[in-house]
Amino acid sequence: MSTARLPIPGRAPVSHRVHGPSALSGDLRRFWSLTFTLARTEFKLRFYGSVLGYLWTLVRPLLLFGVLWVFFTKIGKVNDQSAPSAKFYGVQLLGSIVLFTFFAEATTGAVKSMVDREHLLRKIHFPRLVIPSSIVLLAMFNLALNLIVVFIFAIASGVEPMWSWFELPLILGGIVLLSAGVAMLLAALFVWFRDISPIWEVVSQILFYASPVIISVQTVKEKVSSSVLHLYMLNPLAVIFQQFRHAMVTHATPSAGSLLGSWAALLEPLAIVVGIFVVGFAVFDRSASRIAENL
Amino acid sequence: MTTTINRPAASPQAAQPTAAPAVSVQDVSKTFRLPHQQYSTLKERVLHPLRSTEYDELNAVQSISFDIAQGEFFGIMGRNGSGKSTLLKCIAGIYGVDTGRIAISGRLSPFIELGVGFNMDLTARDNVVINAIMLGLSRREARARFDAVIEFAELGEFIDLKLKNYSSGMLVRLAFATAIQVDAEILLIDEVLAVGDAAFQQKCFEEFFRLKREGKTIVFVSHDMYSLERFCDRALLMERGVLRQIGEPHDIARAYHKINFGTLPHEAPVSGPLEAGTAIADAWFEDTSGARVAEASQEDALRMCFEVRFAEDLDDPVFAATLRTELGHTIIVARSDERNAASGSFKSGESVTVRFELPNWLTPSRYMLTPSVAREGTGADAVALVEDMTSIVVYGNSSGGILEMPLQMKIERS
Numbered sequence: 081m082s083t084a085r086l087p088i089p090g091r092a093p094v095s096h097r098v099h100g101p102s103a104l105s106g107d108l109r110r111f112w113s114l115t116f117t118l119a120r121t122e123f124k125l126r127f128y129g130s131v132l133g134y135l136w137t138l139v140r141p142l143l144l145f146g147v148l149w150v151f152f153t154k155i156g157k158v159n160d161q162s163a164p165s166a167k168f169y170g171v172q173l174l175g176s177i178v179l180f181t182f183f184a185e186a187t188t189g190a191v192k193s194m195v196d197r198e199h200l201l202r203k204i205h206f207p208r209l210v211i212p213s214s215i216v217l218l219a220m221f222n223l224a225l226n227l228i229v230v231f232i233f234a235i236a237s238g239v240e241p242m243w244s245w246f247e248l249p250l251i252l253g254g255i256v257l258l259s260a261g262v263a264m265l266l267a268a269l270f271v272w273f274r275d276i277s278p279i280w281e282v283v284s285q286i287l288f289y290a291s292p293v294i295i296s297v298q299t300v301k302e303k304v305s306s307s308v309l310h311l312y313m314l315n316p317l318a319v320i321f322q323q324f325r326h327a328m329v330t331h332a333t334p335s336a337g338s339l340l341g342s343w344a345a346l347l348e349p350l351a352i353v354v355g356i357f358v359v360g361f362a363v364f365d366r367s368a369s370r371i372a373e374n375l
Numbered sequence: 376m377t378t379t380i381n382r383p384a385a386s387p388q389a390a391q392p393t394a395a396p397a398v399s400v401q402d403v404s405k406t407f408r409l410p411h412q413q414y415s416t417l418k419e420r421v422l423h424p425l426r427s428t429e430y431d432e433l434n435a436v437q438s439i440s441f442d443i444a445q446g447e448f449f450g451i452m453g454r455n456g457s458g459k460s461t462l463l464k465c466i467a468g469i470y471g472v473d474t475g476r477i478a479i480s481g482r483l484s485p486f487i488e489l490g491v492g493f494n495m496d497l498t499a500r501d502n503v504v505i506n507a508i509m510l511g512l513s514r515r516e517a518r519a520r521f522d523a524v525i526e527f528a529e530l531g532e533f534i535d536l537k538l539k540n541y542s543s544g545m546l547v548r549l550a551f552a553t554a555i556q557v558d559a560e561i562l563l564i565d566e567v568l569a570v571g572d573a574a575f576q577q578k579c580f581e582e583f584f585r586l587k588r589e590g591k592t593i594v595f596v597s598h599d600m601y602s603l604e605r606f607c608d609r610a611l612l613m614e615r616g617v618l619r620q621i622g623e624p625h626d627i628a629r630a631y632h633k634i635n636f637g638t639l640p641h642e643a644p645v646s647g648p649l650e651a652g653t654a655i656a657d658a659w660f661e662d663t664s665g666a667r668v669a670e671a672s673q674e675d676a677l678r679m680c681f682e683v684r685f686a687e688d689l690d691d692p693v694f695a696a697t698l699r700t701e702l703g704h705t706i707i708v709a710r711s712d713e714r715n716a717a718s719g720s721f722k723s724g725e726s727v728t729v730r731f732e733l734p735n736w737l738t739p740s741r742y743m744l745t746p747s748v749a750r751e752g753t754g755a756d757a758v759a760l761v762e763d764m765t766s767i768v769v770y771g772n773s774s775g776g777i778l779e780m781p782l783q784m785k786i787e788r789s
Contacts (some may be wrong), residue, residue, distance in 0.1 A: 095480035100471020
């Protein structure tokens with residue numbers, strides 16, 4: 081502060097054009113540090129906000145798990161509990177719930193994110209993509225903490241370490257990419273269409289039941305034709321959850337690849353994930369310049 | 376996550392050999408579309424895909440061009456809704472422009488308002504770091520400058536207090552102290568000086584002068600004429616999206632006065648109290664040539680005038696003209712009975728015009744005239760009085776006091 085920074089004589093600054101706001105502009109270091117700061121602040125607020133703080137973010141998936149566990153193993157019996165694929169059903173269920181919670185948090189959080197941060201968007205010039213990115217990052221923080229709980233629960237249930245645990249980064253990468261794509265799309269669309277919020281609540285509820293969270297793919301396979309199963313497995317969440325169950329919990333449940341017939345068939349859901357991401361980015365990028373004035 | 380997609384931020388223009396203007400605005404226009412419905416919905420879009428949404432267009436900024444030189448303290452003035460903040464946001468890159476071109480040379484500070492992004496549930500310590508990161512510092516730089524910020528803001532003992540427990544003055548101090556940490560060469564500031572206590576304001580102004588001495592360019596949006604005249608080297612005036620005038624702050628302040636207070640009630644005489652009794656029919660200001668005026672320069676003498684219609688016979692009534700500021704402080708009470716002068720006798724039905732002439736020593740502002748007529752005596756027994764019947768805007772120089780009296784000064788060595 082006290083050091084006077086006099087302009088250096090002879091060094092005429094280069095004049096450059098001011099562009100309007102965009103999704104990504106300026107240096108990536110600032111993009112990252114802003115994204116991280118916003119996510120960290122939000123996380124901190126949640127952590128210190130109430131007495132139980134972090135526990136609350138844990139309690140929700142755990143409660144959901146408890147209810148579903150009791151209902152589907154003791155009362156409803158949707159899955160054949162004696163089938164080999166039902167081995168470690170509890171861990172499978174909790175893992176899927178935690179992954180779905182991440183997806184729901186990242187996407188639902190993103191819907192109103194731009195509108196909620198109007199004060200920033202209207203007052204500071206920064207890459208607009210920072211906002212949905214920080215929402216996804218915040219959900220990733222929670223996912224990381226929740227996965228620790230899943231890990232402890234798995235070890236306690238007797239799940240043995242497997243080489244396929246190294247697939248975890250791929251599985252997480254897939255769901256992060258998917259969530260980020262949907263988050264960008266929803267965040268941009270909500271600025272113009274305010275009914276996106278209730279619509280998305282319903283859609284994510286449908287996705288919860290349309291993915292192998294409660295019932296395993298094995299159960300679905302027994303009930304439907306192979307073409308319907310194929311359709312079911314086009315849902316990227318179904319592939320991600322199933323592969324998580326296979327690779328992380330037990331090989332007794334089939335891998336996503338074997339369910340689709342071949343590993344090459346996995347390219348279809350992968351293409352969908354990439355497609356959603358690209359569309360999400362394109363829509364966000366196109367609307368980024370006008371978001372501030374339409375809030 | 377998304378870091379693989381990188382777009383060049385700006386295509387750098389060819390370097391100009393001589394000092395390029397810090398900010399160059401060329402023919403910039405910005406129009407907002409204001410839809411008739413507040414928000415559209417997807418449902419509507421699906422049900423009526425062909426229906427075009429109706430909207431009004433608001434031309435917030437209309438083909439404005441100007442340059443700001445390196446190291447200049449530049450003011451943008453205008454009333455609320457004149458487009459001055461929109462213009463500033465276009466320069467900052469928060470809004471994209473519809474036509475025209477804005478170029479800057481030097482690093483632009485990314486914010487236009489103090490305390491953006493402050494979170495009331497976090498401590499000052501956290502907020503300063505977060506704010507500095509938003510302004511473009513790295514986390515490490517932000518931490519390194521933390522002490523300087525707190526010292527400048529004079530908030531040493533409150534750093535671990537949550538912002539919701541701060542007073543508004545403390546908040547401003549913290550925000551200002553954080554904002555000036557940015558290593559920007561061009562600062563954009565939207566209405567900041569109206570807050571904080573007097574001592575801190577003074578400190579802010581000193582800090583502005585320091586930044587200016589360092590060769591920084593400051594663009595300052597305000598509707599406070601006083602700070603405009605005091606700090607700016609040059610200014611522009613906007614009215615309804617159009618550039619009205621650009622030049623010396625003094626001239627801009629005067630023009631601003633005109634558009635702000637231009638239409639004054641003196642053109643449409645306010646009728647006095649609706650009673651059969653003695654009434655004040657009209658009140659106005661005029662210059663020494665007798666022409667009615669709505670504004671006056673400090674150099675010219677000024678007349679306060681009003682017309683009285685008598686409905687009763689009165690001997691030696693007391694005519695008075697009271698001049699007050701808009702805040703209601705009485706500046707002058709001119710009375711006809713000063714030095715026991717007799718005003719004369721008036722018959723019912725008569726009309727007279729009373730004029731008080733005075734040298735205009737008033738500081739630039741708006742003043743309200745209250746004419747009155749009272750019975751002979753102390754002047755307390757009023758027969759007619761109309762509060763703030765007309766007003767005048769005085770322009771000229773301001774020293775900061777309420778009167779600009781001619782003075783003589785001598786400095787003698789003892």
